[in-house]
Each structure stands twice: as C-alpha cells, then as structure tokens.
Amino acid sequence: MSTDTPPSDGSDASSGDAPSRAELAARVDELEAALSEATDEDGPKKMSIIATKGSLDMAYPPLILASTAAAFGYEVTVFHTFWGLDILHKERSKNLKMSSVGNPNMPVPNVVGALPGMDRVTTRMMEKRIEDNDTASVQELLETSLDMGVEFQACQMTIDLMDYDEDDFYDDVTTGVGAATALQDMAEADIQLLV
Amino acid sequence: MSAEYDIAETLDVKGASCPMPVVKTKGAIDDLAAGEILEVLATDPGSMSDIDGWASGTAGVELVDQVEGDDVFTHYVRKME
Numbered sequence: 001m002s003t004d005t006p007p008s009d010g011s012d013a014s015s016g017d018a019p020s021r022a023e024l025a026a027r028v029d030e031l032e033a034a035l036s037e038a039t040d041e042d043g044p045k046k047m048s049i050i051a052t053k054g055s056l057d058m059a060y061p062p063l064i065l066a067s068t069a070a071a072f073g074y075e076v077t078v079f080h081t082f083w084g085l086d087i088l089h090k091e092r093s094k095n096l097k098m099s100s101v102g103n104p105n106m107p108v109p110n111v112v113g114a115l116p117g118m119d120r121v122t123t124r125m126m127e128k129r130i131e132d133n134d135t136a137s138v139q140e141l142l143e144t145s146l147d148m149g150v151e152f153q154a155c156q157m158t159i160d161l162m163d164y165d166e167d168d169f170y171d172d173v174t175t176g177v178g179a180a181t182a183l184q185d186m187a188e189a190d191i192q193l194l195v
Numbered sequence: 196m197s198a199e200y201d202i203a204e205t206l207d208v209k210g211a212s213c214p215m216p217v218v219k220t221k222g223a224i225d226d227l228a229a230g231e232i233l234e235v236l237a238t239d240p241g242s243m244s245d246i247d248g249w250a251s252g253t254a255g256v257e258l259v260d261q262v263e264g265d266d267v268f269t270h271y272v273r274k275m276e
Contacts, residue, residue, distance in 0.1 A: 068214040071221035072253050134210045144218055 046075045048189035050182060054083030056096040056126055056138070062195045063087070063141035069191070070148035077189075078145075079182040081155035084195075085162060088154050088169045093138055097123045146172050153177045200259060200271050203231035209238045209267065216242040217249045220272060224256055227274040232259060235270040246270045 019027070047069045051062040062078050069076045086092040100106055100113035100122035112118065130137065136144070146152065153174045159166065166175045186192040206223040208216045216237045224233050235246065243261055250258035250272060259271040 064214045067218050068249075071214070071218050071249060133212055135212050136215055141214075144215075148218070148221075 044073050044075050045191075046185075046189040047077075047191040048182070048185040048193070049076070049078045050186075050192075050194045051078050051080045051084035051087060052082050053195060054086030054092070054096060056098045056123060058195065059087045059093075059096050059138050060141070062193075063138065063145060065193065066150045067141055067145040067148060070145060070150050074190075076145075076150045077153060077185045078150060079153045079155060079177070079185065081158045082162075085154055085158055085164060085169075087138065087142065088152055088173045089164065090168060090170055092168075093142065093170075096138060098126050142170065146170070153181065155179075155182075200232050200234070202234045202271075203227055205234040205236065207236045208242075209236055211237070212239050213241050213245065217245050220246060220249070220270070221253075224272060224274050229274055229276040231274055233272045233274070235272065237268045237270065238266060240268065242268050242270065246272070 047065070049062045049066060051059075053059070062084075066076045066078050080088050086096060097119055100108065100118040101110045106113060106122070108118070113122070129135075142152070151174060152170070152172070154166075154169050154177070156176050156178055159175065169175065204223060204227060206219060208219050211219070216235065216239050220233065220235050223235075227233055235242075237246075239245075243263065247258055247261065250256050255275045257273045257275055259273050261271070262269040
C-alpha cells in the first residue's frame with residue numbers, strides 16, 4: 001500500500017524512489033507483450049499418440065484419432081511400439097487378428113473362445129462387421145493419414161526385439177527412433193495419448 | 196432440396212462412416228478458393244455432430260448450415276481465407 005500515489009499529487013518526480021508514471025506505463029507494456037507472447041498460438045496444435053496394441057480392434061483408435069486430428073490441422077505423430085508395430089507392417093497389417101478370449105463382452109465364454117480356431121472366427125466376424133458398416137479398413141486409414149501428413153514412427157528397439165526389418169514397414173514410416181523422440185513429441189504436444 | 200447456397204463443389208460421402216466424412220471434407224475444402232461453399236452429403240448420423248465440431252475447431256472454415264433429411268445429412272461448409 002505504500003506504493004499508492006496520493007490522488008492529489010500529479011507530479012511523477014515527487015515521490016522519491018517510487019516508480020514514475022512513465023516507468024509504470026512502460027512496465028505494463030512490457031508485461032502485456034510478454035503475456036500475449038505466452039498465450040499466442042505459436043503454430044499448429046500438436047498431438048502425440050503412443051500405439052502399443054496390434055489387434056484388429058485396437059488398431060482403429062490411434063488411426064481414427066490421427067486422421068481426424070490431421071483434418072483439424074494438427075501436427076500428429078504416432079509412435080508405434082511392441083504390437084503396435086504390426087499396424088505399420090506391410091504384410092502383418094493386412095492380417096490383424098482379434099482375440100476371442102480376455103474380453104468378457106464376447107458372446108462366447110472364454111473356455112469356448114480358447115478352443116483352436118476361435119480367434120479366426122472372431123476376427124472374421126469383426127472383419128464382416130467392418131465391411132457391412134462401410135467402416136474404413138486399417139490400410140485405408142493408414143494411407144489417408146499418411147496423405148494428410150501424419151508422421152508414423154516405428155520404435156527401433158521393438159523392431160529389433162520382434163526381429164522385423166526396416167523394409168517391412170510402409171515407405172513413409174519413420175524408423176530409427178526411440179523413447180526420447182517420443183517423449184520430446186509428447187512434451188511439445190497439446191494432446192498425448194497412450195493406446 | 197433446391198440449392199439455397201451458391202455451391203462450388205459437392206462431396207458425396209454417403210455410406211462412409213467415422214472418421215471419413217470429416218477427413219474427406221477436410222480434403223475437399225482444401226481444394227476450394229476462399230469464400231466458396233462445399234456441400235457435403237453424408238448418411239452417417241454422427242456427421243451432424245462431427246462436422247460441426249470439426250468446423251468450430253478448425254481455422255479457416257465456417258459451418259454455414261446443416262440439413263437433416265430422411266436418409267441424408269447435408270452440410271454446407273464455407274472456406275474462409
């Protein structure tokens with residue numbers, strides 16, 4: 001409260017070491033500039049997804065969100081690791097499977113689902129629904145996302161662990177990246193998701 | 196339905212489901228000039244909410260109108276500068 005200027009005193013120079021009106025005005029300008037800089041939209045928004053799953057059903061969420069975010073004008077990176085690599089694998093992405101066990105919503109009990117050949121039945125059932133519903137295929141979503149500029153990254157450590165080759169992946173997929181790259185992307189992103 | 200708007204282009208995404216109506220709308224709007232209006236024909240009921248959400252969250256586009264028909268949802272999107 002000691003910084004209050006008495007209303008009757010219009011003179012800037014009268015109050016000893018208190019800042020002058022001009023100094024305060026300059027300081028306000030400075031802070032306003034800093035605030036607008038800090039809140040300014042600096043470039044496009046960013047989204048970073050970590051895709052860890054490679055079953056048919058779990059391939060969809062990262063691809064749908066990636067292509068949609070790209071449609072919003074986001075810069076999107078999807079970092080694929082462990083089974084998530086299969087989504088980017090030229091051959092394996094065409095044959096993603098669904099498990100008939102471990103999902104209590106499945107219409108068959110786990111003990112039946114565990115019988116030989118049941119995963120094939122479940123996968124075929126899902127494929128048929130995808131087809132009947134005109135839902136885009138995994139390849140279609142991947143190609144659309146690539147066209148829209150989404151960056152798909154394949155984790156180098158898990159490429160080696162799974163004994164995949166860099167040539168196994170679609171052409172525009174980035175290889176030779178690791179957790180530090182993913183972390184950097186996440187730190188800069190407005191949205192970060194682990195799927 | 197007679198064209199109430201001066202439509203530059205029509206995009207037919209009938210049959211396509213999420214996320215394709217939005218993704219293809221984005222692709223089509225990129226090809227328009229500023230001020231032009233894109234008409235989007237969709238059968239996905241989710242497109243009503245999705246295209247609205249996309250348009251309000253995306254710079255440079257404006258949702259002009261949405262018409263809910265019997266089977267077809269028609270969206271009018273204008274490209275801004």
